Amino acid sequence: MPAKVPLQDVDAKYLKIISEFAIDMLSLSGVDEILWHLAQNVVSQLGFDDVVVYLLDPARGVLMQKASFGDKNPSGHEILAPIELKLGEGVVGTVAKTKQPLNVTDTRLFPNYIVDDAPRLSELAVPMLMEGEVIGVIDTEHPKKNFYTPHHERILFALASIAALKIHRANNLVTLQKRVAELEYASKIQDTLFAIAEIIFETDSIKAFYQKLHTCIARLLKADNFYVALLSDDGQTLHFPYHVDQYDHLAEDAEQPLLPTRLGITGYALLKNRPLLAHEGQIQALVDQGEIVINGAMPTAWLGVPFGDEAFRGIVVVQSYHGDYRYSEADQQLLVFTAKHIRNAISRMKLKANLTEMALYDGLTGLPNRTLFIDRLNQAIAKLNDACNDAASAAGVGLVLLDIDHFKAVNDTYGHHLGDELLKVFAERIHAAIASQDTFCRLGGDQFGLLLVDINSEEQCLERVEALREQMQAVLDLGGISLTLSVSMGLVTCFSPGMQVTDLLRMGDQSLLRAKLMGRHRLCVFTSGEQAELQEAQICQAFQQAADQGELYFSFQPQYRLKDGKLLGAEALLRWQHPRLGTISPRRLLAPLRRQGALELVDAVVAKLILAHLKRYHGDYPEGFRLSVNIACDGCALFDALGRMAGEGIELASYLGIEIPESSLGASFEAVVSCIARAKSLGVLVSLDDVGASHATFKYLQEFRFNRLKIAQGLISPMEMAYDNQVILETIINLASTLNIDTLAQGIETREQYQTMQALGCDYGQGEFMNPSVSEEKLLLMLTESHLYR
Numbered sequence: 001m002p003a004k005v006p007l008q009d010v011d012a013k014y015l016k017i018i019s020e021f022a023i024d025m026l027s028l029s030g031v032d033e034i035l036w037h038l039a040q041n042v043v044s045q046l047g048f049d050d051v052v053v054y055l056l057d058p059a060r061g062v063l064m065q066k067a068s069f070g071d072k073n074p075s076g077h078e079i080l081a082p083i084e085l086k087l088g089e090g091v092v093g094t095v096a097k098t099k100q101p102l103n104v105t106d107t108r109l110f111p112n113y114i115v116d117d118a119p120r121l122s123e124l125a126v127p128m129l130m131e132g133e134v135i136g137v138i139d140t141e142h143p144k145k146n147f148y149t150p151h152h153e154r155i156l157f158a159l160a161s162i163a164a165l166k167i168h169r170a171n172n173l174v175t176l177q178k179r180v181a182e183l184e185y186a187s188k189i190q191d192t193l194f195a196i197a198e199i200i201f202e203t204d205s206i207k208a209f210y211q212k213l214h215t216c217i218a219r220l221l222k223a224d225n226f227y228v229a230l231l232s233d234d235g236q237t238l239h240f241p242y243h244v245d246q247y248d249h250l251a252e253d254a255e256q257p258l259l260p261t262r263l264g265i266t267g268y269a270l271l272k273n274r275p276l277l278a279h280e281g282q283i284q285a286l287v288d289q290g291e292i293v294i295n296g297a298m299p300t301a302w303l304g305v306p307f308g309d310e311a312f313r314g315i316v317v318v319q320s321y322h323g324d325y326r327y328s329e330a331d332q333q334l335l336v337f338t339a340k341h342i343r344n345a346i347s348r349m350k351l352k353a354n355l356t357e358m359a360l361y362d363g364l365t366g367l368p369n370r371t372l373f374i375d376r377l378n379q380a381i382a383k384l385n386d387a388c389n390d391a392a393s394a395a396g397v398g399l400v401l402l403d404i405d406h407f408k409a410v411n412d413t414y415g416h417h418l419g420d421e422l423l424k425v426f427a428e429r430i431h432a433a434i435a436s437q438d439t440f441c442r443l444g445g446d447q448f449g450l451l452l453v454d455i456n457s458e459e460q461c462l463e464r465v466e467a468l469r470e471q472m473q474a475v476l477d478l479g480g481i482s483l484t485l486s487v488s489m490g491l492v493t494c495f496s497p498g499m500q501v502t503d504l505l506r507m508g509d510q511s512l513l514r515a516k517l518m519g520r521h522r523l524c525v526f527t528s529g530e531q532a533e534l535q536e537a538q539i540c541q542a543f544q545q546a547a548d549q550g551e552l553y554f555s556f557q558p559q560y561r562l563k564d565g566k567l568l569g570a571e572a573l574l575r576w577q578h579p580r581l582g583t584i585s586p587r588r589l590l591a592p593l594r595r596q597g598a599l600e601l602v603d604a605v606v607a608k609l610i611l612a613h614l615k616r617y618h619g620d621y622p623e624g625f626r627l628s629v630n631i632a633c634d635g636c637a638l639f640d641a642l643g644r645m646a647g648e649g650i651e652l653a654s655y656l657g658i659e660i661p662e663s664s665l666g667a668s669f670e671a672v673v674s675c676i677a678r679a680k681s682l683g684v685l686v687s688l689d690d691v692g693a694s695h696a697t698f699k700y701l702q703e704f705r706f707n708r709l710k711i712a713q714g715l716i717s718p719m720e721m722a723y724d725n726q727v728i729l730e731t732i733i734n735l736a737s738t739l740n741i742d743t744l745a746q747g748i749e750t751r752e753q754y755q756t757m758q759a760l761g762c763d764y765g766q767g768e769f770m771n772p773s774v775s776e777e778k779l780l781l782m783l784t785e786s787h788l789y790r
Contacts (some may be wrong), residue, residue, distance in 0.1 A: 102123075195216045308343050402447070562765050569627065590602070660687070
């Protein structure tokens with residue numbers, strides 16, 4: 001609040017001046033406007049010959065002359081030879097330091113008197129106070145000794161108090177307006193970042209990419225003139241793949257020689273390899289110094305940001321030709337960020353030919369991957385449908401899905417390097433044994449698929465598969481280590497038209513599941529009779545029995561902070577310890593359980609197990625440690641139980657996280673919204689699982705408020721860690737960081753992957769390289785032994 005003024009002691013003739021000034025303040029807004037009105041139109045009415053108004057710069061600790069009347073004011077809003085005073089310096093500095101008015105009756109007797117424009121014998125200065133703090137000083141001088149009276153002091157102090165309040169409010173308004181502008185700009189930047197991220201995933205044409213990018217940039221800064229230039233491999237030529245300009249028109253994909261003696265501003269900035277923000281005068285100075293030449297129209301503002309490295313370099317530029325428009329440092333920072341995405345997009349297009357092969361073949365084994373396998377399966381089914389009217393030419397299709405039994409034990413015993421060698425040798429052996437028209441593929445992990453075509457009967461198909469089983473069961477020599485494999489297989493045949501690929505794959509998967517449930521190391525054939533595969537209803541019943549009999553438990557996958565390797569959480573993985581069939585991952589049972597409408601059973605089991613674990617051991621976990629569980633349905637079982645326990649005074653939500661699969665975002669929008677809302681209301685950390693499996697993720701990140709993004713393992717696995725994937729990873733991580741969302745890389749299997757994700761700025765990671773999944777006892781022991789991986 002401003003200082004209180006005893007107006008009852010102010011002469012009546014001065015009250016009019018005070019009241020008129022207070023009324024005038026209602027129509028004034030800017031600080032300069034207030035101060036000049038105070039000096040020239042108010043204080044001048046008091047009959048003073050000279051007045052100067054000072055404002056305090058608190059950062060520098062100096063008082064600056066901001067308005068004046070008299071000899072210091074030759075005309076308009078001009079101050080003749082303005083000076084600055086330190087706190088405690090002169091009469092003005094003394095008043096600012098003591099926060100008290102000072103009436104000097106004879107300046108010759110005041111040792112701290114400072115002569116400004118001319119010496120005078122009387123000086124009166126009063127502070128402008130706001131909430132007890134000085135914001136400025138009103139100072140007046142007179143050539144006569146003992147000129148200023150107590151009335152002068154009181155009236156000047158009253159005016160100072162009114163001015164201080166108005167200045168304070170004006171400053172607050174400026175601050176508020178600036179904050180609103182910053183928030184609006186930040187919102188526009190966020191929207192643009194989303195748009196740029198989507199362009200990278202949705203655009204196949206580099207030309208279309210540039211056009212959409214231009215549109216995005218134009219939302220944030222003046223981009224009527226926008227172009228991208230690339231440096232040739234030999235460094236001698238500039239190539240312009242995109243160029244939009246009001247005056248200088250270039251042909252599409254134009255090229256210009258990069259001549260050191262006639263270097264344009266584009267080549268100059270590119271060779272300097274640092275952003276250049278320049279205005280017309282600065283550009284002309286570079287021309288006058290012989291640094292550059294201007295071949296076209298002279299811009300009034302120019303901003304260029306180079307990107308890339310020695311192997312591939314370019315620059316993105318915006319410029320203006322009109323008025324006094326100036327690009328800012330904020331514009332430069334935005335363009336620096338955008339330049340990274342341009343580099344990524346161009347690199348992706350350059351690698352397009354290689355990416356086609358990488359998209360269709362497995363990087364480790366060289367076999368066709370799932371995408372190519374399903375395409376060939378579609379072709380085989382289409383051929384069967386086309387030939388259905390010609391019985392003589394009709395031939396059937398056989399599909400075999402196979403898993404290497406106990407493959408994880410090989411990794412655990414001999415290491416992942418030997419596990420990779422096993423997969424490669426196994427793939428080579430089977431691929432060499434199949435017919436040329438058949439397809440053998442790696443579907444992922446240790447699961448493979450075999451497509452047999454031109455078969456006439458199920459018996460013929462079985463004969464061909466049995467012949468391959470001999471190859472599968474032969475001893476493999478892996479650098480002196482001999483292994484005999486056990487392989488589980490599921491076979492389904494098709495000789496009739498109308499079959500869908502999804503149905504065929506589902507039948508094959510059910511046959512493979514039955515082979516595993518029956519003890520592994522066998523081939524099961526899908527049939528539709530009474531001796532058919534284990535029915536889905538039986539699977540649900542078996543799972544319910546397993547839950548009732550305590551055959552379900554958790555294996556914990558440790559999660560680490562990548563920057564320092566500290567253990568900060570774990571993913572709880574549900575396991576089924578079957579008394580006869582061994583360990584079964586319920587993930588394989590989710591599809592039949594979903595079709596049977598029994599996913600609530602999975603959530604109920606997960607909630608029961610994880611809360612029982614936390615109720616017993618939560619005191620052993622450090623602050624901030626989170627155990628994450630996968631949500632199969634809507635998570636209600638977990639949330640309801642947490643609510644009941646909280647009502648009993650048992651708070652466990654702060655130790656919990658849930659993982660929602662990316663695939664559920666579009667399939668059950670309202671359920672996901674409700675699930676996230678309940679989780680956050682309880683304090684449960686919410687993660688989006690398998691991010692990067694599709695670009696649809698970016699569509700939902702503004703609608704769902706996740707705490708963490710779990711990056712899909714397919715982007716990180718050793719056979720997929722191509723440059724294009726790193727582009728996608730960098731985009732995901734940068735976008736998450738912008739939105740203040742953590743990222744976690746799953747499936748880290750090598751030191752190279754760990755270091756790559758660390759360098760890309762990923763926050764957390766989990767995978768075999770740091771630690772395989774461990775038991776409950778082992779996880780608790782790790783917390784006491786070491787919080788670092790390995």
